[in-house]
Amino acid sequence: MRRPCKSSHLKVLKDDYYLCQKLTMLCIKSTNTNPCFNIASEEYFLKNFTDNIFLLYINSPSIIIGKHQNTLAEINTGYVKENNIIVVRRQTGGGAVFHDLGNLNFSFIQTVEGNRENMIDFRKYSQPILDVLNKLGINARFEGRNDLTINGKKFSGNAEMVYKNKILHHGTLLFSSKITDLTKALNVDPLKFRDKAVKSVQSRVTNISEHLQHPMDVIQFRQLVMDDIMQMYDDAVAYELTPSDISNINYLVETKYATWEWNFGYSPKYTLQKFVKTRGGKIEFDIDVKNGVINDIKIFGDYFNHLDTSDIEKALTGIPHKEENIRKTLSNFPIDDYFRHVTLDELIEGLF
Numbered sequence: 001m002r003r004p005c006k007s008s009h010l011k012v013l014k015d016d017y018y019l020c021q022k023l024t025m026l027c028i029k030s031t032n033t034n035p036c037f038n039i040a041s042e043e044y045f046l047k048n049f050t051d052n053i054f055l056l057y058i059n060s061p062s063i064i065i066g067k068h069q070n071t072l073a074e075i076n077t078g079y080v081k082e083n084n085i086i087v088v089r090r091q092t093g094g095g096a097v098f099h100d101l102g103n104l105n106f107s108f109i110q111t112v113e114g115n116r117e118n119m120i121d122f123r124k125y126s127q128p129i130l131d132v133l134n135k136l137g138i139n140a141r142f143e144g145r146n147d148l149t150i151n152g153k154k155f156s157g158n159a160e161m162v163y164k165n166k167i168l169h170h171g172t173l174l175f176s177s178k179i180t181d182l183t184k185a186l187n188v189d190p191l192k193f194r195d196k197a198v199k200s201v202q203s204r205v206t207n208i209s210e211h212l213q214h215p216m217d218v219i220q221f222r223q224l225v226m227d228d229i230m231q232m233y234d235d236a237v238a239y240e241l242t243p244s245d246i247s248n249i250n251y252l253v254e255t256k257y258a259t260w261e262w263n264f265g266y267s268p269k270y271t272l273q274k275f276v277k278t279r280g281g282k283i284e285f286d287i288d289v290k291n292g293v294i295n296d297i298k299i300f301g302d303y304f305n306h307l308d309t310s311d312i313e314k315a316l317t318g319i320p321h322k323e324e325n326i327r328k329t330l331s332n333f334p335i336d337d338y339f340r341h342v343t344l345d346e347l348i349e350g351l352f
Helices: 035-048 077-082 122-135 179-185 218-232 243-257 260-265 310-316 323-330 344-350
Strands: 025-029 053-058 062-065 086-089 097-099 103-111 140-143 147-150 153-163 166-174 193-195 236-238 270-278 281-290 293-301
Touching: 025 218, 035 053, 035 062, 035 086, 035 103, 035 166, 035 243, 053 218, 077 179, 086 260, 097 103, 097 179, 103 218, 122 140, 122 147, 122 153, 122 166, 122 218, 218 236, 243 260, 270 344, 281 344, 293 310, 310 323, 323 344
Parallel strands: 025 053, 025 236, 062 086
Antiparallel strands: 053 103, 062 097, 103 166, 140 147, 147 153, 153 166, 193 270, 270 281, 281 293
16 A cells, blocks of 8 residues: 555656556655765655655765674774764665765665565566666676676675565665775774674675776766666656655654764674784773673783773773763873873774
């Protein structure tokens, strides 16, 4: 059963006759490049629309973390901070992916009959994308569990989730992304963390633009994909977000997708082990974190001190494993008395 025709959500680019027909595929092209907004919009459409949805969006530089991942174990925190890369946790499982303005993202949200196992079908929702690329003369393939490749190199990773009788399938499409940024942003020391979270698997990647017979930019490619999907589905209708849609999505952004609690604090229990070399000597940190909060911390090293560093350990226990909170706590201590010739910034570096 679809939403009533009088719904304020239904602002489609068709005549009034179609407003009261059974529309099973609303095609939406987001013009917002805020990754928090676009990831939140998927949850909004999934949980509030009865229509099927096809969504295209482009995000500003960001890392999108799988629902069950330890965020800090997936990102290069120094590079992410230095380059103002936004980190957002999504609803679906799988590994972390890098988005930028050269990366096109697609989502299918559809009602499906059958049991939950039969609803998961990566190939079904990837095929329309492969069809578009094949028409462009690109020999793109579905490989492995959920990857799309060209000449054995990955250009798309996909993820799915089931909500009631609906499936959300979404994927990345590397079109003209900065591969160097992707590599650096996700370059994490695998020995730094011990946890049971799902780990990302790094693959050789390629951009779609490198394989085109005739050049185009990502905006032109986005329109090509949308046009093809509109033709592929007989019941496809273009849809524009209403002020109510935007307001509801922004509420999800403010209360969930832009919060530290969701993007970092939701991470499973983990242990961080790291050491830093400072002018005052080597310092090693061993930190247990649960529900985003430091549960236990031990500090070792060959540094010199006047006061007992156990004071620092006690002060950090029970606070969020978040730079803002840790910096505020440590600012109350005369750091040089606890770690001779060591700066506050060097301590912060060792804690992440």
